[in-house]
Amino acid sequence: MVPRRGQGHHHFMSHRNFIWICLLPLVVVTAAFFLLPMAQLLAVGAGGSRGVSAYLAIITEPRYRATLINTVVLAAATTIATLVIATIAGLFLQRHRFPGRAVLIAMLTFPLAFPGVVVGFLIILLAGRQGLIGAITAAVTGEKVVFAYSIFGLFLGYLYFSIPRVILTVMAAVQKLDIGLEEAARSLGASPWAVQRDVVLPALGPAFVASGAIAFATAMGAFGTAFTLATNIDVLPMLIYTEFTLAANFAISAALSIGLGVIAWAILALARSMSGGAVAAAG
């Protein structure tokens, strides 16, 4: 018995060592490319002329605060609009079969591959000074409508690249939905509206939170589109960029970066806990 136990012990140790050796590359990569720069970012943020209070500047400094509010409002509006559009489209696309459906889904999800710069470029082509909408409105009303460089242009751009991500998640969730749930609700007397309100939307709740979180985080941090369009809009990623490259204000840009991350994370956590409560209270 004793030697056998010793042997087992030996096997156990070598097995554990083996796992540690396998994990080593992951530990190294995480440390080198994630933890160290993050620690450095934290240190740089606190190392400027303001010291640790640089971290509060995002709230206390009026210009930064206004930019933060802009960014959060824009990201929230994008998320809500995306969820509404993608849910209606996703439900329809998953439940109906018609000629051209595959092409339509492909087109809707095509922007997944576009970088923000291309999305910004598309918005300029649509609503810029030489854009389609400008040309049409100029011909019809005599007045050229240009909104590519406004907050609405940015909103449209964010919408464009958020919809594909959300629509795919919603379609997958709709596919998994037991059609029997809707049939049961209808047999109990629920109108089509009541079925959506009481059964379908609550069942899709987790998908909304998951895909909404991604849409929100992406919109908070989107840079390419903002950079391409931004003539008169301030959003946080742009602010960080200008503080960093133009003003060479390393400490503030580091502190703003940390602030952006923390606020996006906090809002997502809040949304998640609230939706948990909402799902429980929906009955």
Add this chain to the structure above:
Amino acid sequence: MSGIAGHGAAVHIENCGKTFPDGTQALAPASLDIVSGETLVLLGPSGCGKTTMLRIIAGLETPDAGGRVLFDRTDMTAVPIEQRHVGMVFQSYALFPNMTVAENIGYGLKIRGVDKAARAARVAEMVALTNIGGLENRRIDQLSGGQRQRVALARAVAVRPRVLLLDEPLTALDASLRDRLRSELNSLLRSLGITAIYVTHDQAEAMELGDRIVVMRKGAIAQIGTPREIYFAPQNRFVAEFVGAANIVEGPVSGGRLTLPGGWLALNDAADNAAAVAMIRPETIGIVAEADAFLRGMVESVAFIGDRQRLVVTGAANKPLTVDAPNTINVRAGERVGLSVTPQAVRVLPKED
């Protein structure tokens, strides 16, 4: 009628067929009458059209042109399911995961605008009826399969439906639980006096629950009858073999005798026929001494099951015969035996494909 039950409607189905857009015919035009308060079972293998029939009655499918569904002589064909006032129990139970047990049971009442106090009273009544006291505030994912089945039934009955429609409600449960719930369901349906239409592929379920059984095959009705009629007097080979165990024997009939390789069987007024097909249930065949019988064979195997023993007898008919013998008689494999079968036990079937 008891206060718990709703009004059980008489259901009349007239020429209801269903052809899907791709051209496959799930159901050939069929007509059925379901008496108020009756439990009618639609029985058949998968793909026989039984679920399609149920969904047409529910209003989840529209019948092909010419088909009509009537509840108490009112044409419901164009009425959507939400206005048909039916109760449905699904194989997957389809309980709402975002609601508690009590909210699930009360949902149909809430949608119909029943006030909170009346709703709570009715939910309590349903909870007591289906023996799920103490589970009211549970979430659905905290329930066992059997509990879910009870909640689904309580939810469907709570609205006092005109017709209760059950689509394989016990299929997802394990065997012992299924047997227990089957007899509970049976007494519940009897006490409610509700009109119920029950879909299943399980013949034991159909026998126990059905006032009448509709055996279906390949989108058509094979036979309609009481469980006894279906069992003792099947009208065709499919029904004979699908419901219960059946020996199918083939041979020529002349002078009221069916001649088989091991002798002959007396028949009740059967016309002469060069190639007749007949059915004999295993429990109707008696084991007697070889000298006393007109039909003889050899026992190939004996399986002692407890309440009876199942013998396989070769040489009597063109195929081995299954015989359910009493557990008291002493037979061994290899022994030659006589078989006694009364004329009433032999059912001549129409010749078919």
